[in-house]
Amino acid sequence: MGDTTSIGGTRPKVLEFFAGIGLARMGLEASGFDVAWANDYELDKKTMYDAQFGESSEHSFSLGDIGGVGVEELPHGTSLAWASSPCTDLSLAGGRAGFAGSQSGTFWHFIRLLKELGDDRPEVAVLENVTGLASSHGGDDLIAAIRAFNDLGYSVDVLAIDARRFVPQSRPRLFLVGAMNPPEDTPEPNSELRPDWIQWVYGDNELRTHRAELPKPPSPLTDGFGELVEAMPATDDRWWDETRTKAFVGSLSPFQLERITKLRQSSGVKYRTAYRRTRKGVAVWEVRPDDISGCLRTARGGSSKQAVVRLGNGRLQVRWMTPREYARLMGAGDYDLSAARTTQAMFGFGDAVAVPAVSWLADNYLLPLIRGKFDGHRSPAHLEAV
Structure with missing residues (x-):
């Protein structure tokens, strides 16, 4: 204040x-x-x-x-x-x-x-x-x-x-x-x-x-995104299913894959954000190396939305970032979202x-x-x- x-x-x-x-x-x-x-x-x-x-x-x-x-x-x-x-x-x-x-x-x-x-x-x-x-x-x-x-x-x-x-x-x-x-x-x-x-x-x-x-x-800041992630059990249906998660991993470059593999095998839970990019005409995912979110954008399409990647203890899970996480990243964590649809809020x-x-x-x-x-x-x- x-x-x-x-x-x-x-x-x-x-x-x-x-x-x-x-x-x-x-x-x-x-x-x-x-x-x-x-x-x-x-x-x-x-x-x-x-x-x-x-x-x-x-x-x-x-x-x-x-x-x-x-x-x-x-x-x-x-x-x-x-x-x-x-x-x-x-x-x-x-x-x-x-x-x-x-x-x-x-x-x-x-x-x-x-x-x-x-x-x-x-x-x-x-x-x-x-x-x-x-x-x-x-x-x-x-x-x-x-x-x-x-x-x-x-x-x-x-x-x-x-x-x-x-x-x-x-x-x-x-x-x-x-x-x-x-x-x-x-x-x-x-x-x-x-x-x-x-x-x-x-x-x-x-x-x-x-x-x-x-x-x-x-x-x-050099970290802090993980502290803003919305609490969500591993069984929540917002986490992508096995097929979609495999497609996510399969799109990663060798360098990106090596990075997340190390995080996945480490102890404890870490969070990263990911963007979908188009490289040489092919849609690929890129995961940030740090505990910082990329710049939030208007959600006009899939490439504008950020995904949350949960890694550690041998597990990797992916889902879209939630409206509440968008609000927290804008310094408006208590914003009233009762009147907003998901895409409306992200936009x-x-x-x-x-x-x-x-x-x-x-x-x-x-x-x-x-x-x-x-x-x-x-x-x-x-x-x-x-």
Whole structure:
């Protein structure tokens, strides 16, 4: 749980664009924010969102394409706008159409609404997306995003945060933090949050950027997936039958087979995750060597889903990862899954941002920025007066 101290007794209000199933909301509200409005176009995600948060007269959810959202729908007096915009056209798994793509291009409607808010736009705006944004079209898409924020009066900081610092899942993401009143710039040659492949942004004199002084983040986890595995007896029918398990083992490369054979023959129980890949036109399984999950993806097909492999004491069992395990790997272990089908839940979690990554950013950057607690930075007048 983050610092829930509020400004003048009021929790800063948030606009949550591309809300999905609400994991950004969970992270922000754990740190003291109040999400007042949200939008997403998928009914299945809203169904899960409603089951998790319930209904409130102080919160509204706009269901539908963001292109149809009018500025008059947005509440006044918000401090933060958060956007986890679609990454399909920016990720390696997508077509790399970038911000010109039909899905990732919805970012421009987010910018449109901020522009239409005028003087009432939030003091801070955050864009969260895949790290592929930094290289999309040779960096041009990232430049376009920063310029769009600049045109609205925001200076921009760019951070790379892997959810693996908080949960046993490899999930690197890019965060653009736009600030109307940025903190004093703290130049640095590099840092864990601003690696070499981001540094070029700060050297572009045509962009308005800043680098806030932030604490050292937690080190990336090297294990822990096994601790999140859902308890399940060896006789549970979710474990694959002998024929399917043999097919799994038969698809492994000699190197992979040698690795899991050693684990299978070892004492005690170990867990690993596995992805189905296509190599030279043939579907094969690849098992991770460590006790960390691969990046969760939207479950559009078999290759997008992860399997759990249980090894040790001479036994090997395989099954699909469960929705509860997806939730735990996103830092939302107690998420209400009562209204979700299995595929619906996997899609929702695979298309979201990890809760503890949001909370860390909120605790160490967003709240201090809104309160003006960075050295050399004053709170905006409308917040000082609250």
